[in-house]
Amino acid sequence: MSHTIKQKSKLIGRVRRIKGQIEAVERALEAEIGCADVLMLIASVRGAVNGLTAELLEDHIRHHVVDPAHEKDAERAKGAADLIDVVRTYLK
Secondary structure, eight states, X not given: OOHHHHTHHHXXXXXXXXXXHHHHHHHHXXXXXXXXXXXHHHHHHHHHHHXXXXXXXXXXXXXXXXXXXXXXXXXXXXXXXXXXXXXXXXXX
């Protein structure tokens, strides 16, 4: 079973929150609020999407490449852990 299926309700909840944030951007544009406020809303959306992306990438690495917590080869485990850290840092 895929990790996305196991976490389906959690992931859908995050997507729905992102959808709400996008709708807030649309409402702000329709209401002609200031550009700084719209940019702040967009930054929030970007952060939420990046967070979701990081979570999915990390789960993909752990389930389909190598899980550092269960890898017997110390070098491979460290490589996977380093990759997960880089993904988290890059998508902040």
